[in-house]
Amino acid sequence: MKLIAELLIGFVALEHLYILWLEMFAWTTQGKKTFKSFPPDLFEKTKSLAANQGLYNGFLAAGLVWSLLIEDAAWRINVAYFFLGCVIVAGLFGALTAQRSIFFVQALPAILALLALAFA
Template sequence: MVVVALVFAGLAALLHLYIFWLESIAWTGPRARRTFGIRSQEEAETTRSLAFNQGFYNLFLAVATIIGIVCVAAGSPTVGATLVFAGAGSMVAAGLVLLLSSPSKARAALTQLAFPLVSVVLLAIAVLSGGM
């Protein structure tokens, strides 16, 4: 169960790395504008610094989760699980904030929180059952 939890954590981290790329690197490009519903180049330029900063939040959550996966694999399950819970748990929380604050963005929120939620639930079951 730990392995499956870590696979989902890895998928969540990859998704958040992609979101980082969209927000911090490709924000004014057509893919990011389409993904986030930015209607004009002017709007993209106006919101660029906000998106740039937000992208780094996603990067840091992904990095914490990846380091946690590596720690578990390297034989430090307590440190690793703690980092995965912090990184993936924050991804779930951010997805819930988006869902509750902007119900029209439910699809994006559920996409953002699905992988990390599965990871957190499975990892919690593994920890509580003594499987780590």
């Protein structure tokens, strides 16, 4: 179960690195293909806002990667719980305020990782 938890944490971290790239560096290109319900004329206007969001996603990814590298078991678990909790809260908030699919893309993988970690 520990390996499954680590794989899920790694998946969530990779997902947030992808979101970082999308929002910081590809907002006006790949972003248009990904967020089809967003008005096309707003991508250029919201480029700096998206980059700011991407930076926060990078911090989440960094924390999750850090949790995988910590040798002390108690610290590793606590840091993973914290960052997974942040992802879950962000995913729930996004699902409630922006788009329901955010729950499935962001919050659900983090919930599964948290449960796997709890049972590891």
